[in-house]
Amino acid sequence: MRVYRPEAGKLVLREEPVPEPQRGEVLVRVRATSLNYRDLLILDGDHFTTGPGNLVPVSDAAGDVVAVGDGVTRFAVGDRVLNAFHSHWIAGRLPDTLVGYGNGQDGWLTEYRTVSEQALVALPDSLTYEQGATLPCAAVTAWTSLDGVRPGDVVLTLGTGGVSLFALQLAKARGARVVATTSSAAKAAKLTELGADTVLDYVATPEWGKAVLDATGGRGADRIVEVGGPGTFAQSLIAAGTHHAEIALVGFVGRGGAAVDFMDLFRSGATVRKIWVGSREDTEDLVRWLEARPIEPVIDSVHPFERADAAVEHFRSRANLGKVVLTHA
Numbered sequence: 001m002r003v004y005r006p007e008a009g010k011l012v013l014r015e016e017p018v019p020e021p022q023r024g025e026v027l028v029r030v031r032a033t034s035l036n037y038r039d040l041l042i043l044d045g046d047h048f049t050t051g052p053g054n055l056v057p058v059s060d061a062a063g064d065v066v067a068v069g070d071g072v073t074r075f076a077v078g079d080r081v082l083n084a085f086h087s088h089w090i091a092g093r094l095p096d097t098l099v100g101y102g103n104g105q106d107g108w109l110t111e112y113r114t115v116s117e118q119a120l121v122a123l124p125d126s127l128t129y130e131q132g133a134t135l136p137c138a139a140v141t142a143w144t145s146l147d148g149v150r151p152g153d154v155v156l157t158l159g160t161g162g163v164s165l166f167a168l169q170l171a172k173a174r175g176a177r178v179v180a181t182t183s184s185a186a187k188a189a190k191l192t193e194l195g196a197d198t199v200l201d202y203v204a205t206p207e208w209g210k211a212v213l214d215a216t217g218g219r220g221a222d223r224i225v226e227v228g229g230p231g232t233f234a235q236s237l238i239a240a241g242t243h244h245a246e247i248a249l250v251g252f253v254g255r256g257g258a259a260v261d262f263m264d265l266f267r268s269g270a271t272v273r274k275i276w277v278g279s280r281e282d283t284e285d286l287v288r289w290l291e292a293r294p295i296e297p298v299i300d301s302v303h304p305f306e307r308a309d310a311a312v313e314h315f316r317s318r319a320n321l322g323k324v325v326l327t328h329a
């Protein structure tokens with residue numbers, strides 16, 4: 001089988017034997033994968049890595065079960081599946097030890113992979129492989145970030161990355177009002193098309209936290225899907241107002257930014273909840289919900305498996321608007 005492993009910062013396509021599923025494992029023929037910010041960090045050697053340096057990259061995949069090991073009961077040959085982001089977090093509280101795809105164990109940029117049957121979720125017929133492959137990291141993160149959001153709540157999303165677009169779509173489908181930020185007019189138009197009620201340009205309006213207050217009659221957002229980190233947190237805190245909003249602490253794509261003022265945090269009464277994608281159960285809940293309330297994942301482009309390098313460079317350029325997907329014909 002063909003499989004990518006990084007060597008000196010480059011993706012190298014290698015030939016390796018197709019693995020045999022052991023007891024409790026299935027063999028997945030990968031049909032599609034998608035890229036996330038973390039995959040770039042790992043390729044650049046800039047992310048917490050617990051395994052050897054040349055692990056197969058990429059955390060998200062969808063495919064077919066093509067063989068099963070002894071004792072497998074959850075899946076059969078022919079089943080369509082996607083992976084849960086965390087192979088060892090089934091449900092409940094976050095386990096003490098997590099082993100990430102690409103930074104602690106081999107990931108999914110391969111034609112075949114054996115995996116515990118417990119680490120997979122059934123892919124419904126309503127979703128293509130490409131759509132299914134967009135879900136494990138970005139969509140599940142958006143889903144858990146929005147936990148408890150009620151109709152009428154104001155949700156603030158930042159930028160047009162994978163997590164933020166899913167957060168916008170899921171928040172709208174839950175009946176929330178969405179304020180979204182971005183850095184270009186073209187992307188602003190897409191956010192409006194996807195249902196954003198208010199769109200702010202965070203470059204033209206660096207004090208966008210105040211603009212969120214203005215857009216919400218001074219109240220601010222109820223839920224903030226905070227993907228910007230150091231570059232955005234101080235403004236997010238202003239956008240939170242003083243009514244005990246919840247900030248889902250997701251990521252750190254933003255650079256620079258002001259230091260967080262303790263008194264601003266104190267006054268806001270905001271709860272800060274760290275997100276770690278979600279469990280298999282969260283993934284199953286999301287997939288079940290999507291069957292009842294279909295939303296179409298925003299896919300920017302689909303690249304052949306053989307051109308993974310081009311897909312990575314396109315994603316790295318941030319010219320994409322939506323998920324960058326690879327198909328494994």
Ligand SMILES: NC(=O)c1ccc[n+]([C@@H]2O[C@H](COP(=O)([O-])OP(=O)(O)OC[C@H]3O[C@@H](n4cnc5c(N)ncnc54)[C@H](OP(=O)(O)O)[C@@H]3O)[C@@H](O)[C@H]2O)c1
Nearest residue numbers: 037159160161162163182183250251252253254275276277
């Ligand atoms: N904790 C978790 O469970 C978890 C899970 C998934 C992801 N993450 C983290 O969440 C972050 C987002 O991941 P992703 O995969 O969605 O990223 P992504 O798709 O690479 O997001 C790129 C987008 O970020 C936006 N951005 C950059 N700087 C910004 C700023 N100052 N303000 C607002 N938006 C800004 C840009 O949007 P515009 O082009 O519209 O300006 C850009 O297109 C990453 O830090 C990732 O590591 C964490």
